[in-house]
Amino acid sequence: MNIAGKRVLITGGSSGIGLAVAQVLVAKGAKVAISGRRPEVVAAVVDDFKAKGTIMQGVVADVATAQGREATLTVAMEALGGLDILVNNAGGVRAGRLENTPEAELQAMIDVDLVAPIMLTRAAMPALRASGDAMVVNVASSIALIGAPFYATYAAAKAGLARFGEALRRELKGEGIHVLTAYPGGTDTPMMKSNRAGPELGFSLEPASAVAAAIVEGIEANAFEVIRGGEARAQMTALNRDNPAAVDERFLGLKPALEDAVKDHSAL
Structure with a gap:
């Protein structure tokens, strides 16, 4: 896909991976709209782009809600004049033992990490079809490939998002809409600030x-997936497929230190 001139909506685009993607796309000539929940952060990002000579549309909305998704898509479509690329990047996490995590926080993860991308993609389908050369980018997680203890619900939501993307890609094959799934590993973003796990624990x-x-x-290569983590990630993913008991044993030795390091990891 040639990115120049493409009209792009990025959810969760005011910080972290979403903001970084926006910066790269703008540099390649795309027209970008971002959404975020924090008015002051969204405004600061839009002002920063404007100061650098780029007009960007910011939408303050929570895509975990039906109203937020409607507002996000409506404002972005009006500003961009259509839609060619939808980047489902907004996400949230709450680590910890399943039985110790409040039901409301579990539901919040499912709503933003899985329900929101599905529903927003559905709502955006007419615009994407009208493009004729469109793409949906779903930002999952490496935990969707290798389930980690104390991230059970997050892993479930992100793995669900990954399979949603795979199935939708096949559903839309030959219809002018491609679907790409990204699997970031540990990334230095605000979402990770409350996670104290280091490289010795796989983070x-x-x-x-x-x-x-x-x-x-x-996106440019029309790839099916983007997996971060290099050869080490590939080897662990293969081991998880071929000998999951061995991965269980590795995590068993890490569990006490890992539980302590991630017990405060929350970004919802």
Whole structure:
């Protein structure tokens, strides 16, 4: 896909991976609208782009709600004059033991990580069909490939998003809409600030700019997926498929330290 001139909506685009993707796309000539929940943050991002000579539309809305999704799509479509690329990036996490996590926080993860992308994509389908050369980008997680303890619901939502994307890609094959799924590993974003797990526990962090660059390369190549983590991630994913008991044993040895390190990890 040639990105120049493409009209793009990025949910959760005011920080982290979403903002980094917006920066790369704008540099390649795309027209971008972003959504976010925090008015002051969205405004600051839009002002920053404007100061650099780029007009960007910001939408303050919570895509985990029906009203927020409607507002996001309506404002973005009016500003962009259509839609060619939808990036479902907004997400939330709450780590911890399942039985110790409040039901409301579990539901919040499911709503923003799984329900929102499905419903927003459905609402955007007429615009994407009208484009004739469109794409949906779903930002999942490496935890969708290898389930980690204390992230059970997050893993479920992100794995569901990944399979949603795969099935939708096949559903839309030959109809002018491609679907790409991205699997970032640990990324240095505000979402990870309350996570104290380090590389020794499998949480090495890479810059959001590196993840964004890979996602945009995937968009340009019409890739099916973008998986971060290199050969080490590939080997662990293969082991998880071929010998999941071995992965269980690895996590068993890490569980006490991992539980303590992620018990305060919350970004909802």
